[in-house]
Amino acid sequence: MDWLRDHPEVKTIRVAASDLNGVARGKRVPARFADKLLTEGTKFPFSVLNMDIWGEDVEDSPLVWQSGDPDGLLLPTERGFMPMPWLDAPTGLLPLWMFHPDGQPYDGDPRQALARVAERYAAAGLTPVVATELEFFLVDDSGGQLRVPPSPRSGKRRTGAETLSLRALDAFDRFFTALYDACEAMDIPADTAISEAAPGQFEINLMHQPDLLKAADDTWLFKMLIKGLARNFGFAGSFMAKPYHLYNGSGMHMHFSVLDAEGANIFDDGTDTGSRKLRDAVGGCLAAMPGSTLLFAPHENSYDRLVPNAHAPTGIGWAYENRTAAIRIPSSGPKARRIEHRVAGGDVNPYLSIAAVLGAALNGIEDQADCPPPFEGNAYDKGLAQLPGSWAEAIDAFEASPEIRRIFPAHLIENYVMTKRQELHYMADLSDEETVELYLDMV
Structure with a gap:
């Protein structure tokens, strides 16, 4: 939160994780909800990290229809907040990685694979x-x-x-x-x-x-x-x-x-x-x-x-x-x-x-x-x-x-x-x- 306190001009943030293709998947969140993101994380479907290059579901993937497309838990990485200097409005980026709801690392996350x-x-x-x-x-x-x-x-x-x-x-x-x-x-x-x-x-x-x-x-x-x-x-x-x-x-x-x-x-x-x-x-x-x-x-x-x-x-x-x-x-x-x-x-x-x-x-x-x-x-x-x-x-x-x-x-x-x-x-x-x-x- 220190970065956000030092940058009061930042009104919106992006939260993002890497899918298997290296594409950033995430959300836009008002900066006033940053505390919740840091303490509780956010949720994406597990299948979001397994999209094809067009951002489409993978057909017959057990992550989608077979399992009901359940959510994973996205928590901040060690990186914390940083700027996104290419955007017009002052914006913060919070990189995330994926876990199971019980806190175990999700094996389909490429960053978790590197952590292994x-x-x-x-x-x-x-x-x-x-x-x-x-x-x-x-x-x-x-x-x-x-x-x-x-x-x-x-x-x-x-x-x-x-x-x-x-x-x-x-x-x-x-x-x-x-x-x-x-x-x-x-x-x-x-x-x-x-x-x-x-x-x-x-x-x-x-x-x-x-x-x-x-x-x-x-x-x-x-x-x-x-x-x-x-x-x-x-x-x-x-x-x-x-x-x-x-x-x-x-x-x-x-x-x-x-x-x-x-x-x-x-x-x-x-x-x-x-x-x-x-x-x-x-x-x-x-x-x-x-x-x-x-x-x-x-x-x-x-x-x-x-x-x-x-x-x-x-x-x-x-x-x-x-x-x-x-x-x-x-x-x-x-x-x-x-x-x-x-x-x-x-x-x-x-x-x-x-x-x-x-x-x-x-x-x-x-x-x-x-x-x-x-x-x-x-x-x-x-x-x-x-x-x-x-x-x-x-x-x-x-x-x-x-x-x-x-x-x-x-x-x-x-x-x-x-x-x-x-x-x-x-x-x-x-x-x-x-x-x-x-x-x-x-x-």
Whole structure:
């Protein structure tokens, strides 16, 4: 409540939780009822966290007709109130997560799934340190064809890719200045921004932190912020995996290390290659990669990004300082030894994606997993085992994966498979234009 007392101009608040697709589902509430929200929470049907991408009920879901569509209990996360700087009226946002009425965590909530992974690490005396790198597009979608928006400074439109171009960043300086101000207000640790390898594409890194739930919250909130704030400048901010067929898509690369109870990095053995535990974690990630691809590429458009020679991995392998690899070990000082997982697209639910990576790494650490040798050179030419090549294949692999069953509760797996199979069925009826219209703002 301290934030609301410090901001008496705030008259309305939003309460929101992430569904399985990462879409914010919630309510608008007058600020005078904030005390009740903090002490009693609010209620949504359990089925609300299991909607398809259109916000429709999943057909034949046991959460709807079979059970009478009962309510779950939504309680505030540790985050508390924060501003929503992209709205015209001063507004507060209260992030929530879902429980059963008796207070037990609801297994179908993606944030609860990540909390289960955090508990596994804590039980092992370990602490993951996590950072995400988010690529996104600024897009003029006002006409019949997607284009780079005109610069708010010059009014000019540049259509080429401008990798690491200061000119491209400066062209949108007003947007980025507003974005960094908003990140400060929302306590999102936004670090470096660069222009990327496709027209209107940028990347912003969020700082490493030893709280994986906050890292995922930051990522989820950052995506919400980009999409909301961009509209204030007259264009879309999109995490769609591949809006332009002729250019690279957007990824959400994840970096992580793991600390022991004394705060030492278990991936560091003082050498340039890293410790046995680093290779164990890599082995666990590689073993889980076929089954977890659906979480890294959750939508039909996701598979347009995962193609050879497009700066997105297709093969299941790892390497040192090699951006063609699905798992890259960046060059660093030994104490900063870490793993970069490069499969996920920008369109992921960060709670599920981070849970999949860290859960797989812990599987490998616990099992002292077999890890193949790192490769050298171009991953696309190495004859590596391949990620599932289609959405349908990825759904089947996710459902059958023993690694996934170690990481996620059965209820979430069942809900996610039903959701994705329903989306797969209905997406077949959409044109390319309708697909872009659906995904551009939603994911």
